[in-house]
Amino acid sequence: MSPIGVFDSGYGGLTVFRDIERRLPQYDYIYLGDNARAPYGPRDFETIYQYTLECVQHLFDMGCPLVILACNTASAKALRSIQQQDLPGMAPGLRVLGVIRPTAEVVGQYTQSREIGVLATRGTVLSESYVIEIAKSFPDIRVYQQACPMWVPLVENNEHNSPGADYFVQKYLDELLRQSPNIDTIVLGCTHYPLLINKMRKYLPDSIQVLSQGEIVAESLADYLHRHPEMETRCSKNGQVQYFTTESAADFEAKAAIFMEKPVKALHLAL
Numbered sequence: 001m002s003p004i005g006v007f008d009s010g011y012g013g014l015t016v017f018r019d020i021e022r023r024l025p026q027y028d029y030i031y032l033g034d035n036a037r038a039p040y041g042p043r044d045f046e047t048i049y050q051y052t053l054e055c056v057q058h059l060f061d062m063g064c065p066l067v068i069l070a071c072n073t074a075s076a077k078a079l080r081s082i083q084q085q086d087l088p089g090m091a092p093g094l095r096v097l098g099v100i101r102p103t104a105e106v107v108g109q110y111t112q113s114r115e116i117g118v119l120a121t122r123g124t125v126l127s128e129s130y131v132i133e134i135a136k137s138f139p140d141i142r143v144y145q146q147a148c149p150m151w152v153p154l155v156e157n158n159e160h161n162s163p164g165a166d167y168f169v170q171k172y173l174d175e176l177l178r179q180s181p182n183i184d185t186i187v188l189g190c191t192h193y194p195l196l197i198n199k200m201r202k203y204l205p206d207s208i209q210v211l212s213q214g215e216i217v218a219e220s221l222a223d224y225l226h227r228h229p230e231m232e233t234r235c236s237k238n239g240q241v242q243y244f245t246t247e248s249a250a251d252f253e254a255k256a257a258i259f260m261e262k263p264v265k266a267l268h269l270a271l
């Protein structure tokens with residue numbers, strides 16, 4: 001078995017994995033959530049890098065030739081160091097990909113005004129990764145960022161559909177839109193935010209479109225595998241999925257079922 005590894009700080013990456021599995025059901029996957037140490041969003045660079053590297057190493061040890069960092073914060077703060085410093089010595093031939101570049105590469109297809117908003121964790125916003133990556137593909141686009149530190153806890157505590165969530169949804173959207181009246185596209189640059197999309201729509205004009213990453217990342221992975229037959233042939237294809245969590249497997253199964261909209265069986269991974 002050489003499954004494709006999908007890593008996230010916790011449950012959120014399931015919003016991305018859900019679309020990857022739908023788009024590419026033939027492959028085997030291992031999803032690893034580092035629930036014991038989530039959330040990553042408020043943590044410093046070194047910590048996020050160390051945690052992410054450790055989990056990537058576990059996925060390699062479990063036989064994954066390719067690992068997707070489904071977590072925006074890990075993609076923002078750890079991906080480049082892992083790709084440039086660690087992979088060449090530690091695991092030549094193995095690959096790690098993130099979610100920010102694939103998203104940044106397509107935003108230009110959506111915006112007319114060339115002004116977009118990015119909603120993300122504080123860690124992702126401070127890294128400026130979206131600003132940097134979007135500028136590479138679309139130098140004419142202006143990017144406005146807004147950190148939404150209360151949104152991950154709302155989703156993690158299953159309060160995202162509650163009336164109390166409205167206050168924080170409206171608050172951060174107002175703060176973003178106050179930065180420019182010309183924003184016509186908003187990128188959800190955090191794995192958890194798609195679960196708040198119905199509430200967001202209540203406070204946004206219809207003229208503003210909201211982009212979730214799942215389908216974008218899934219399409220980009222399909223394209224990557226097509227362009228890299230040497231990697232594609234290494235990935236096993238039995239349509240099997242295994243879930244691992246660094247916290248309680250029972251808790252993971254209960255929460256993951258909400259994200260995946262189906263029952264999930266999980267195993268505990270000791271760090």
Ligand code: DGL
Nearest residue numbers: 009039040041072073191
């Ligand atoms: N998965 C993280 C992200 O996409 C959100 C949760 C966390 O802060 O760990 O940024």
